[in-house]
Amino acid sequence: MSADKSAARGEVRSIDSLVTFPQYLLLNARRFATRPAMRHKNYGIWQSWTWLQMHEEIRAFSLGLKELGLDKGQKIAIIGANRPRLYWTFCAAQALGAVPVPIYSDSIAEEMEYVLEHAETVMAVCQDQEQIDKVLSMGKKLKTLKTIIYDEPRGMRDYDLDELRSFEDVQKLGEKTLGSKDAADEWEKNIYQAKGDDLAVMLYTSGTTGRPKGVMLSNDNMVKTAISANEFDHFDETEQIVAYLPLAWVGDHVFSYGQAFTAGYCVCCPESAETVNEDRREIAPTYFFAPPRVFEIMLTAIMVRMEDAGTFKKKMFHYFLDHASKVGEKILNGEKVAVFDRIKYFIGELMVYGPLKNRLGFTNVKVGYTAGEAIGPEIFRFYRSLGINLKQLYGQTEASVYISAQPDGEIRAETVGRPSPGVEIEIADSGEVMYRSPGVFVGYYKNEKSTKETKTKDGWVHTGDAGFIDDNGHLRIIDRAKDVGKLIDGSMFAPKYIENKLKFFPNVKEAVAFGDGREFVGVIVNIDLTSVGNWAERNNIAYASYQELAAHPQVYKMMAEHIEQVNRDLSGEEMMAGAQISRFLVLHKELDADDGELTRTLKVRRNFISERYAPLIEAIYDGSTEKYVDTEVIFEDGRKGSISATVEVRDVKVFAPVSHKEAAE
Amino acid sequence: MSARTAADIAVGEDLLHVDDISLSFGGVKAIQNISFNIVKGEIRAIIGPNGAGKTSMLNVINGFYHPQEGTITFLGEERRKMRPYRAASQGISRTFQNVALFTGMSTLDNIMAGRSLKMHRNFFWQMFRYGPALNEEIEHRRAVEEIIDFLEIEHIRKTPVGQLPYGLQKRVELGRALAAEPSLLLLDEPMAGMNLEEKEDMSRFVIDVNQQFGTTIALIEHDMGVVMDLADRIVVMDYGKKIADGMPKDVQSDQNVIDAYLGVAH
Amino acid sequence: MDLLFNIFVSPFIEMVTMPDFLLQVLWEGFVSGTLYALIALGFVLIFKASGVFNFAQGIMVVFAALTLVGFHAAGLPAYVSLVLALAVMGFLAWGVERVVLRHLVNQPDLILFMATIGLSYFLIGFGELIFGGEPKSMITEQLGLPTGSTTIEIFDGIVILQHLDIAAAAIAAILVAGLALFFSKTRIGRALRAVADDHQAALSVGISLNQIWAIVWFAAGIVALATGIMWGARSDVSFALQIVALKALPVLILGGFTSVPGAIIGGLIIGFGEKLFEVYWGGLLGGGVEGWFAYVIALIFLLFRPQGLFGEKIIERV
């Protein structure tokens, strides 16, 4: 394919008239022809594609899909890790007016089957043999699925099924049609015919309850959101990001596809899940996104590693970190800082912050976002004090992500910022946060009922979260609206709020709080194996298994201390002081998505857990000090087994509420 | 798995033919009058109890030992004595029972070393690492990366092999042998000292190599179970003699073989 | 033609026509061969038990001799000096094991070899610091060694035998016999052989490797002292000897690194060969060929028999 033949040659459209991503592709192929569009660490180096090259790849594949019969409005599933070809599939399908449906690649076959069937997909593009096997295992149950395309040919030699094709084959098929004069023109024409309110993509939300729902998002939803997000943070074609979060998650779709296409920046795919950290270090993204968990894990890893450093180095490290926590954020926010402190911070940058950012791959980060859950204020401040412009945003699949975000210079750990450009926010009488924006979804696929429940006629959407706008005009989220409850004595009980406070301790991986309609608050705690394991090693505490470590008296003691600290915090907050934790237990197994205890995005499924561990919860409230339980688990390969244990329940100290006036003094 | 049938083998073309080979070391007879053939595209196993002369047989095939009697016909060329590098340049490549990697070099360099025969740029260009010499390095690096990808050892690409665990070393060694793009690949106990999972991985790689690249493989293995699953045909040796030769199921039920493995006195 | 004649004919004519001279040359060769053999013996002892190629053996010879002379010069009686010199060699062996070898177990051969070179530098510096750098003469008479010479009339000529040389040969013979007895009859000796065969096996029968190393180094020290006395008596005691000591290497190549008889025979071959070549052919090349002849012989020998005179054929395994 020679460049001149393929260089987008159709009519020139003004940027303001573009309403779909394929249209942006044509534009970028012209305006950023030689700029990198994607990179993928493969075969040991960063294989790169310019926008022009990517345009050619996508066009060939798109035409191939067309040859295979993909038509406007049909659904095509995309299953796999972050690979350029899978991203190309989005655009290739959209160019034909078809609707891509990305599916979480770690879903088990059963979950996948539901989505494939529900969305009536006619084709599936899979990354590798593993995904192909899952799709094929559903056999004839998928009536609509006609073609399966794979990216990596490894191990596919023995599959001689008619419906299987390799990505290259499809591209070749498409290239063949390019031989006829009009194919390319027609393809472009077709792209320009697309409308803003056509469906762009369908994303299935895993949801904490029930079957996943297919959120339909239009071109307008996606493109407009992406453009305003770019403007909000001043992103242009010079950005580089690392695409490592699940393709099927709306965040990744917006950051790694939507914003990349509209701004024209470069998206880099890591070599494999194990090498993400190393690959991020190599690329040094300018824009970085991660859920709080990733930041937590990173911070834990930093501290654990530093434990092994020499005394001098450790001292120096903590000395400068202390200094950063004093002045780092101020410097980042452009506030006044004494010259001497600035000099000290500069030395710290040289000795600690700079190298640390370098090791983490954050050297060039202009903007970092965390969202999805509340982030621990300590963790949040830690990164900001190093000079990383980390911000919070609040979003949903139904909103094409952005509901609110923190503008530069107005960063506070406890809020999620101001309404994003074009978004209106209201707090309903029930305390639930509602919003309206150009990004608001079209509806749930084949689920009028849910659509109506979520979206009002005027376009307002229920977030399901309880929150309020604070004095500065920033949104604060308390909890899931339906989870906020009351203790018997009438105190407000916001489980997520309490759980998050607990989870901010590195040693606590997960916590589930109970208390609605009960006498007091009880908590089930999950320890963090990395962090606690490391602590155990340093303190010569021997343990053979997770279970043994979790039940260790010393671990219980540590957890009790953490919980006491949380209670002390809570006692200082007017609204929450009444709901302090009275009893807790440390769970003998890790909460796991495979067992249905967490969602695929690793959120706690509260109801499921309260059913599954009903005897334990009962033990918390009936005053017993221990309880025997037997739990069924599913291993990675699908086999079932069971874990049994006698779990100890402990009491913790509760603090008298501190009135706000006293606290202020 | 599409195992080859007896019929496939029967019509197959001989890649290697070993004829009446005898080898002795100062009176100790390591191999006595052994003959067998290896057909293009098959996986041929040589099994036998310890000291049966299996490794010596491989050493004879790739020219490391010179048999006192008999001939070896490879790709239609008959010979008895040859230097190992001749065998290598004809397309015989191998792994070793006790991993024989170049311990001072990285995984990448080890596999690159496997491509030595394919690299020819002369000293002059090498001196300046420029032009043809550099292009050659890059071209072969690409080929090596494909092997690294194939064997799923990306994460240890630049690790010195001496620091790798045993299982991975074996895999790197396979990679090094593959790098030569051999027409006959000799594997000397590829699964020795591995745990079950590693054995499964290695078996998968061996089968993949055979199917994906169509490489003919001769392997020595101790683990009968593995051999029965992997091999198309099996030669059984005991005390330097061939005691059986055939398809896995035939060999399995052969009385001589059972006796040899149970250690019946001779 | 002249050249070929000079190489292949005239030396032999010379030998036949002057047999007394030939005998004298052979005797000289025998004497220097004995000394080579003694140095080689020290190498063999250590190599056999510890696998260490002890480059410092030559220096130990000088060091031992210097110590002996030094004690005497300080006013001690000759025999007391001898005993003290022995004690010093024992202390040295202990120190080497303690400070050097113990820390280098399981290192590659080259590293151990380098360590012995380091040791020899240390000993040279130490020896010269204590005893001064200038050559000294051996206290031959004080030790009761014979002096003078015997002239034998034979083949119409004479052969002169130094008494000292005879004594040297005798002492060498006694040393070798003693060592042979030690190896075969004593518990430690047998242990030493076990170590040479298999370190693991030796450990399993409860022999401390450290002790063994100290003992062999001490044994090598005794051999070194004996060699030093003999050598010092013939010339001076000085560190220039280390170059000569290097000739133990070709001797070992011929005799094999682990064979005591090999060391003796190798030493004699080199001794005879060197002298004969120097006297009868050296002139053709301008003389001074003693410096390299031994090595070239070893080299040529190696090309045909890489495993040495007494070694077994090596079967390479993969």
Added chain:
Amino acid sequence: MFYREAGQYKTSYKADQAIFPIFQDRMAIVFYLLVAFVAIPYFGSDFFITSMMIPFLIFSLAAIGLNILVGYTGQISLGTGAFMGVGAYACYKMTSIFPDVNIIILIISSGIFSAAVGMIFGLPSLRIKGFYLVVTTLAAQFFLEWCFIRVPWLYNYNDSGAIEVPQREALGVIVTGASATPTTRYLIVLAIVVAMTWVASNIIHGRIGRSWMMIRDMDIAAELMGIRPLYAKLSAFAVSSFYCGVAGAMMVFFWLGAAEVESFDVNHSFLILFMVVIGGLGSLVGSFLGAAFIWILPVILRAIPDTIGLDINAATVEHINFMIIGGLIIFFLIVEPHGLARLWALAKQKLRVWPFPY
């Protein structure tokens, strides 16, 4: 700490296979070169340049040569001194035969002679392994030493038996002989050493270097991979001796000014071997570090008594020197058998992962 590798990603194999793939390393090299080419000639005293820098560079080159043989190919040699001698005598003869040819060309060409001699004495390495090879190289050492004495043609039948460096000009500047300034000689030596180090590094990172290392690590496997031991070993002997030869020629022409056989005796072989082992087998950086350690340390040691006002006679200092060097060698072998290069690499690694310990 100073390594900021974030953002240094490679999009081509050419960049990934570069000898210094890290930007900061390339900067460091530029820095060292600036110091060597600009700062030292400008600020260095004549004593510093003549007694420390010039011999240090020359020995570094010889150490690189020996390292190619011992460190990269695994063939032990004790003939370095003699191979250096071959270079020196060859260069001397060429200056008398071709008085008009540029001296620098002659210096480089002299390496060809030592390479040829090296190959001849390398031949036995095809059959002989390990310590046995020491004997072969010792044979070369003593035989060549003998030649330097007994073949008067080599030193133009001088009565003194020594070779003396004639005065020669290059590009109108006196570069050899007594009137050449230390700075001129230093700069020429430096340029040659830098260029040859670069070439050595190229060879080592390429096909030929790899074949050497294959022979070193596992010669049987190497042969079964298609490496011809003959080519690999002889090329190593040739390249190694070439480097030693050039170093030898430079030693006489740019440093000593005159030399006789003692300058190339077996003690020199040991000296260079020390440099290689202390510096680190199989490391070019190590060759420089080893040369610096072995050469510069004694110079410093010798200066110590004077500096602190102790009146010790020179001979005693020399003896103590011997002891210290011997002791340090043993100490180093015990503490870090992989030499200074390993320490260097560890330090670099520390800086790369800073502030983390690993």
